[in-house]
Amino acid sequence: MSYFGFLFANLGRKKVRTWLTFLSIVVCFLLFGLLRTVGGMFSGPVSLAGADRLVVSPKYSMVTDPLPVSHTNALRALAGVDGAAHADWFGGNYLDFGLAFPTIPVKPREYFNVYSEFRIAEDELETFENTRTGAVASRGTAERFGWQIGDTIPIVGNIYPKEDGSLLWEFELVGLYDRPNSTAGNFEDFYIHYDYFDEARQHSKGMVGWIMVKVENPDEAALLASEIDALFANSGNPTRTMTENEYNAQFAKQLGDIGMVVNMILTAVFFSILLLVANTMIQSFRERLGDLGVLKALGFSDGRVARMVLYESLVLNVGGAAVGIGLSYALLIGVEPMLANFGAVELTSANLIAGLTIAALLGLLVGAIPAIRAASLPIVDVLRARG
């Protein structure tokens, strides 16, 4: 028998109880692995670039109250506005990847003027302008799907049928753009030509989802925003204008909320597991007072007996955590295609290490009280109580 064998023999004293405890630890860390990984997909850093841009969106709903395209010209005419470009949400699935990237109908030159930090070759932009069924993708997206310029990209719409009722839209890839300091990960925009889109779609013609406005002086952005909203307040299509920073901040706050909810759930889960395992350890300790006293009589020192109790707790917790996180990663690999819409599933070693560290801390915490009590157990009294 090895020392470890002895440890496991002790854990096997009450097999059912040990297994149940082990399984609850496994489930707990399964949850940890799942929530941390999926939660992590939503909490990437959000760029706060673009203090010089305003987002003009419908006051109420982008879906039910889109803006008329004519708002764009009205905005461009305002003092302090350096450019305006409208955009919309096309929706739609690429092959069987689902919503693999956002597809956004734009006026090519206007849009890239407003997003002046995006890099695109002039000749490609020009081709885009002049090709009604043309499209440009980010270099990352093109690499991800192995696209070459000239390829036809089929997208099945789910909001906009064509006039003939067909949902299949095909676009010709005519250019690639680079987005410095992108934080969109795999989820970068795919731009199509608004003119073609608007002409070919069955409904909502002449409408757009939102309008980006480039301001001349970022210091006056807030003022300009309220001017814009005042301008359209009494039109049939009132607006709500924010700086891109505010817009992002609002978005970031929602992501932060998801992260906070995940952490709150995990805290609750860990707290209940802590109570459960602590209860098991204390119960098992009480049942073994006699055994521990005998071990001490045989010459096991106080420290050795305490360590034994502590190791048992560690083996149970860290073992359960390793199995649980392992299972969660296996599960995540299994459902990865379903999550592709939201971004890449990343099984980080940071989460694994964090999980095992939490497990070790849990193990130390729930093992500490029985261990300390085991160390201070008076042999003579224990043996006397045992007869």
Add this chain to the structure above:
Amino acid sequence: MNQIIDIRGLHKTYHRGGERIAVLDDIDLSVKDGGYLALMGPSGSGKTTLLNMIGGLDVPTKGSVNVCGVNIAELKGRALASWRAQNIGFVFQFYNLMDVLSAQRNVELPLLLTKLSKKERQKRALTALDIVGLANRAKHKPSELSGGQLQRVAIARALVADQRILVCDEPTGDLDRASANQILELMEILNTSHNKTIIMVTHDPEAARHAHECLHLDKGRLRAEADA
């Protein structure tokens, strides 16, 4: 003659609710190497307490307890634990084996404290089981053994690390006559052929007859058999 146990002026006092209870009162006792001593006396007279002093499980209030050449009254904690592991084999009335371990693994327990290899540990445990006549029950769990067999496993555990002294607290107290006699015979063999010094507490005059010497404890004081 070489005294393996030499106790001088031993006092043990317990305090209970402000009251002082003198459990052992000025005990002098010596046992020579290879001796076999029976301790008798009424319940509560302090027999187990004295045994615990000899075995290094308890510390005296006053006096010296020289066992195997060490005054264990001065040892503490880890030093005392490892001294016990090397010198004393304990045999209890109710065996005190671990339910989760087989006979062989129970016997092997004290060897976990040594530097012996796993193989060597297993071999020694089997040899010890062989000495007590239970080599064929090595894989059995305590729940599968009789009282007499359990006590023999416990004795194997008490000698596996070559301890020089067996400290036995009513080793036959839980056994029928036949099993008790087997245990007593075994202890006699260990005393004569294996040179184990044995200190045995017993209520059984039959058992006491196996010992070389019998002392009586009464209210914490020792008396020789003759005065009884």
